[in-house]
Amino acid sequence: MQELFDRHRALLDAAVAACASREYFSAFDESPSPRVYGEEAAGAGRAAYEAWLGTEFPLTTPGADGTVATERSPYGFDLGVRYPRAADVGPLLEAARAGMHAWRLAGPDGRAGVCLEILARLHARIFELANAVQHTSGQAFVMAFQAGGAHALDRALEAIAYAWTEMTRTPETVVWEKPGRGEPLRMEKTFTVMPRGVALVVGCNTFPTWNSWPGLFASLVTGNAVVVKPHPAAVLPLAITVQVCQEVLAEAGFDPNLVVLAAEEDGDKLAATLARRPEVRIIDFTGGNAFGEWLETHAPQAVVFTEKAGVNTVIVDSTADFAGMCQNLAFSFSLYSGQMCTAPQNVFLPAAGIETDDGHKSAAEVAAGIGAALDRLLGDDARAVELLGGIVAPAIVDRLERAGRGDVLVPSREVPHPSYPDATVRTPTLLRLTSDDADTYSTECFGPVAYLIETADTDESIALFGLTVERHGAMTASVYSTSDKVLGQVREAALEAGVALSENLHGAVFVNQSAAFSDFHGTGANPAANATYTDGAYVASRFRVVQSRRHV
Amino acid sequence: MQELFDRHRALLDAAVAACASREYFSAFDESPSPRVYGEEAAGAGRAAYEAWLGTEFPLTTPGADGTVATERSPYGFDLGVRYPRAADVGPLLEAARAGMHAWRLAGPDGRAGVCLEILARLHARIFELANAVQHTSGQAFVMAFQAGGAHALDRALEAIAYAWTEMTRTPETVVWEKPGRGEPLRMEKTFTVMPRGVALVVGCNTFPTWNSWPGLFASLVTGNAVVVKPHPAAVLPLAITVQVCQEVLAEAGFDPNLVVLAAEEDGDKLAATLARRPEVRIIDFTGGNAFGEWLETHAPQAVVFTEKAGVNTVIVDSTADFAGMCQNLAFSFSLYSGQMCTAPQNVFLPAAGIETDDGHKSAAEVAAGIGAALDRLLGDDARAVELLGGIVAPAIVDRLERAGRGDVLVPSREVPHPSYPDATVRTPTLLRLTSDDADTYSTECFGPVAYLIETADTDESIALFGLTVERHGAMTASVYSTSDKVLGQVREAALEAGVALSENLHGAVFVNQSAAFSDFHGTGANPAANATYTDGAYVASRFRVVQSRRHV
Structure with missing residues (x-):
């Protein structure tokens, strides 16, 4: 784990600095050009995506019952990918929680190393992801590559950077020495970052990665397990995401079920069921106002981050x-x-x-x-x-x-x-x-x-x-x-x-686009969203600091 | 305002550094000794406190109807201080909001300067406050001086330091320059700290200052107006607090009603009425579990910070x-x-x-x-x-x-x-x-x-x-x-x-005591409290950052 952290440390430092300066920064090239990604990348990514069509996606969801195949491309064909249909949420949440103790022990640096490695692996599959985003959201290919790939990776990195900054602002240990008339009082204090519990990420149809990754990685890096509940029409990009998370977690010696996919049949109302479970302590939601407002008022056991809709x-x-x-x-x-x-x-x-x-x-x-x-x-x-x-x-x-x-x-x-x-x-x-x-x-x-x-x-x-x-x-x-x-x-x-x-926008800057590390997406200050990608408020309540102290 | 900020800048910097290091720090001497505070201080403070007894406290509460006198000292006598009885909460909240625009324009530094000046003025009245805390909470004098005076001031300073750090981590303005094939894209961006709205502070009987000041100052310094609803049995310490806040706000050119006292007759259920008002966007509560949990579930329009009870x-x-x-x-x-x-x-x-x-x-x-x-x-x-x-x-x-x-x-x-x-x-x-x-x-x-x-x-x-x-x-x-x-x-x-x-505590460190700037009070990780004095999560959601951008 230390090795993964060391490997990605320079990137993390650059991202942390960019969050503070708000100057231009991007870690993942937004150009799908062969000059950037090589001659083979586009074709290989497309082939990888196409190989999923009509198959059973190799993920196991604890408590699942059968499979669902719910995706139809806006370009006019069924994807036919089958995913486990989440059914019994008790075993699902139990499996997600099982690995939390070891994950917590990895500490902020250890978890950041794993999460940054996940981003690197997702980046290696960016063309595959772009095809998956294109054929679930309907975005044109270049946009799917940029918004669904490079920019989503930047937003994920931004969330990791904010969360790591927040976790590490308190030292792990300190000696506190209070002067007195005689000998000073000396105490050694230990501060431990503790996760809240299971995080639920509810994905949307139009931006399955861009809108899900910030919450997913903010929760994961702070020590929580994450249940990813995709929109039934946009599962594949998040199935690939979960697959990559599980692969890296397992390689690093953690329980892969720390990130699980919870696919459903349209109408199963799985998000509502999960949102009211006591194990679920964080919810990230992107979607319509009605369900977003329902979540804000009906899941008081959880911290709820919503991005809903408004009139721009x-x-x-x-x-x-x-x-x-x-x-x-x-x-x-x-x-x-x-x-x-x-x-x-x-x-x-x-x-x-x-x-x-x-x-x-x-x-x-x-x-x-x-x-x-x-x-x-x-x-x-x-x-x-x-x-x-x-x-x-x-x-x-x-x-x-x-x-x-x-x-x-x-x-x-x-x-x-x-x-x-x-x-x-x-x-x-x-x-x-x-x-x-x-x-x-x-x-x-x-x-x-x-x-x-x-x-x-x-x-x-x-x-x-x-x-x-x-x-x-x-x-x-x-x-x-x-x-x-x-x-x-x-x-x-x-x-x-x-x-x-x-x-007075003109030229190549558009009101619909926000740049990670510089533009906040949403303000949390009007009814369209109660949160921002990404600021301190978006990460600070995803974990707690628990201390102990003793004389020295 | 810049003058106030400059005057207190060194103190703020020291507090910010202590929050990060968690090493010993205290800005307000906890010893009531004449060697520290001078020969006159104790007597003058006691006389100032006694002068309030049986009188009408000179504060105006908008929308008030008559007065209340609800305090009896645990030492066996009625205080007989009369306060305006908050009645019509519409005008009360309207009056609190009226000054928010100018207060917002003061910016993080300007507001921090005013809040730190308030602490200095409260410190100057520490013996008066200690007597008021003693005869409402029942704390013995030295404890009232320490917990209700010096330590409460330290906790307030800590909250201001965290909030100021959070507000100033994003620059007020930046030039963003994205490299391109030809000319780079250059945008000037402005980031403005915006308050959430009116903050409600619900005080408790046993620690009227220590438990109320962190939330009060965290909300005030982030630009919100604050309605202080004291426990009917412990009004005087918070009436003095509001008086000092109003005095400094007015001197600095702000609307004194940015901090208002909302006293009530026992049984008026004023906190519940205020908590459900749409104008109230932040609630800080210390008290029993039943009402704390009610607030957590029944005021979804507000960010709610509770300190309730547990079994230690x-x-x-x-x-x-x-x-x-x-x-x-x-x-x-x-x-x-x-x-x-x-x-x-x-x-x-x-x-x-x-x-x-x-x-x-x-x-x-x-x-x-x-x-x-x-x-x-x-x-x-x-x-x-x-x-x-x-x-x-x-x-x-x-x-x-x-x-x-x-x-x-x-x-x-x-x-x-x-x-x-x-x-x-x-x-x-x-x-x-x-x-x-x-x-x-x-x-x-x-x-x-x-x-x-x-x-x-x-x-x-x-x-x-x-x-x-x-x-x-x-x-x-x-x-x-x-x-x-x-x-x-x-x-x-x-x-x-x-x-x-x-x-293994022995000697002069006790489990019931936590040291500001080093020990977190509460964790937010068990049912006794959903918040901590003080960490990032305690301050980050009390304001929002709203940006604008333009070509340069």
């Missing part, structure tokens, strides 16, 4: 780069068909239009500018599918069709996929609303639907932004304005509403 | 210093008549007795040894009352009388107080139980009652210790053994049960 807002006041703004927004709407918890939905702008470097633009002209930018971005089908990816669930197509009955500024288009004829691919639609349509814009319409909402003026835009975020939450917000006064007002409104703000 | 255990296996052990235990039972959440209650020892430096001792001889030590410690009434203090509530006398019907090894004695004829003072009683009497020893008998519990052997003692702590919680545990093997077993059992362990 753009305030358009004015711009010195109209074309750049339209391109940037078009890209943000298009990336993974808006199926991101960070994708913008509500664009507030004055009904009278805005001032730009290209002259005054009416609201209709702004819509036309975004529409033209979407056309340029998505006009070529082969290029379009690499940005849009596939629609992850039929409910999203239904929502899109219902939206089409509104006041459509930019219609959605079905895009034929050149390689997957049965893929479901759609371009985003842009609908016109006014500030009176709060019933519509106050709820998340997950998927490729955005609203251009006409307001009386920017003051009203800011007021509605604050109101909707405070009430309904948001993961992101952005603003376009050439006025320092307006930027200051929006900054203040974003602080009060508790949402991260991006200002 | 001593395992007696063997000793190389029989006299020292008996003296140490006798002191721990006697200090403040065992009315401490950290006082030992259950002493497990083998029925066949133990080996000591003074030969084999039967269980009865161990009881006799403790009894003799109690006699030496408490034989002189004038000295005894300075250790025992007064019994804080009639219910404790009732419990003591009921306990007297058991198998009494050492009886309790009424001690007449030389200065306060109506004081209620009792020496501790020691009762004989066996391991079968779990119904008795599994619940806390708060006050001067301890059990000597005969077990089959030390293995059974350890097993029962683990069981009772895991189920019923504990704030402290201790062990006496000359065997490294036994010490190792007990250490392991204490880690698994999640309770701090003291080993």
Whole structure:
């Protein structure tokens, strides 16, 4: 174990330093280019992924009963991978707990070494993981490689770095010496990091690795056992994850069941069953508001970290780069068909239009500018599918069709996929609303639907932004304005509403993307999430320090 | 504000360093000696305290209706101080929130400066506070001065140091530069510490300052407003606290209502009303298990920190210093008549007795040894009352009388107080139980009652210790053994049960006492408390970081 820690120590130190400085840092190259990963990597990874299709995944889940095969690619075919169906959660939790004593004894450095080795092994399978993420989430390949592979690894490393910093800020032992009239009082004190218990990670369909790894590794490195409950439609990326965890744990002499997969049939309600078990003391959840809020109130024995949904807002006041703004927004709407918890939905702008470097633009002209930018971005089908990816669930197509009955500024288009004829691919639609349509814009319409909402003026835009975020939450917000006064007002409104703000984005930075080690993902300060990737609060309560003391 | 921060910067730095090293540190002298505090201090402080008696305390509580006078000294007289009776909590919370914007703008350094100045002003009133603590809690004067004054100030400083460290670990601004093929991407990012909302501090009767100040200052320094809800029997120490907070806040240009007193008539259930208000986002509670657990489950909108009760255990296996052990235990039972959440209650020892430096001792001889030590410690009434203090509530006398019907090894004695004829003072009683009497020893008998519990052997003692702590919680545990093997077993059992362990204490270190900056108070790892004074988890979720970013 010391050997693993030593091997990865420089990486850990660099990650710890980056968390503190918030400067640019990345440990895992986001480019799937052969120049980075070698000529063989892409093909071998794809073959490894394909070899799983239609087979029984070689994992054992204690207490399982039979298997489930619940995954269908948004590109139009069943994966047919069979996983053990978790059934009796008593033996499952017992098996997870069995190895905790030895895992605790490994200490913060020992556990960090093992977790960092797991990341290295996951990195070695990044192309396989990218294919698995692509064909469960529907993300296009490059995005699956980046968000589901390299960036997810960075976020996992970040969580490990924060947790290790938190565990090691208290020394393992100290001599305490209190001066007195005669001899000083001298006590030797020992401080031991103790895990809370079993951690439950509830994965989501759209980002099975990116949204699960931070919690998984934050809990594991702090000494807890982890039960991974994937979304039934996105099991494979997490099955591979669990396989790698078990492999490294076993090689290092630990019980592989410290990380177990708990797959289910859709409708088994396994997460709810697990969440109320007394053994489960930590829960990380990504998904819808209803179940997230249920977890926050119905699992008081556990520390609960949730990332739910909100209504992400753009305030358009004015711009010195109209074309750049339209391109940037078009890209943000298009990336993974808006199926991101960070994708913008509500664009507030004055009904009278805005001032730009290209002259005054009416609201209709702004819509036309975004529409033209979407056309340029998505006009070529082969290029379009690499940005849009596939629609992850039929409910999203239904929502899109219902939206089409509104006041459509930019219609959605079905895009034929050149390689997957049965893929479901759609371009985003842009609908016109006014500030009176709060019933519509106050709820998340997950998927490729955005609203251009006409307001009386920017003051009203800011007021509605604050109101909707405070009430309904948001993961992101952005603003376009050439006025320092307006930027200051929006900054203040974003602080009060508790949402991260991006200002005047153009070029290759998008509001839906956050950079590990620098951007916090979510704030925990509005209803969309009660936690952040990653800060001190995300890791500090995953373990406790228990001390002993004696005279010396 | 910068001036206040600069004035106290050296102290803050020393406290931050001590939190990290866990070495001995104290910023506030615990000796009430005139050599330390000057010839005038004790008399002036007592006079200041006495001047409050029978008067209306000059604090305004928004939404109040009339006054309450609910305090009676355990030394036998009514304090007769009248406080505004909090009634309409809407205006109260509105008034508390009103100043939060300006308070947030002060930033971590500005708020730390103000909070450290408050500590300096409280320190200047330490004798007045000590008298107020004595005549509400019943603590003897020196203990009230130390635990209620100097040590409470140290714990408050510790909480401020942890919170300031947590707030400042993220820079306020950074330039992020991502290398690319051409020009790097450059973004300026701003990180702002945002408070959660209104914090509620629910005080207790026995340690009105020591148990309230860590939460109060941790919440205040992180930008929150604080509503202080004292125990009806111990208002004055917290009224003085609020007065000092308001005075310093106002002088520094902030809204004094950022800290407000919410006094109540016993039975008003004000804490429950406040705890469920959406504005209340942090709760710090010290008190009984029933209401503590209610808070943990019924205030999901808030982060809830509780210190409740448990059954503190001593395992007696063997000793190389029989006299020292008996003296140490006798002191721990006697200090403040065992009315401490950290006082030992259950002493497990083998029925066949133990080996000591003074030969084999039967269980009865161990009881006799403790009894003799109690006699030496408490034989002189004038000295005894300075250790025992007064019994804080009639219910404790009732419990003591009921306990007297058991198998009494050492009886309790009424001690007449030389200065306060109506004081209620009792020496501790020691009762004989066996391991079968779990119904008795599994619940806390708060006050001067301890059990000597005969077990089959030390293995059974350890097993029962683990069981009772895991189920019923504990704030402290201790062990006496000359065997490294036994010490190792007990250490392991204490880690698994999640309770701090003291080993072979003798001399002037007692299991009921924890030293700020070195000993964590509570672990958060067993049912007696879900939090610790003070660690990262105690401060990290009291605020959120909200960021903005822009191209540069």
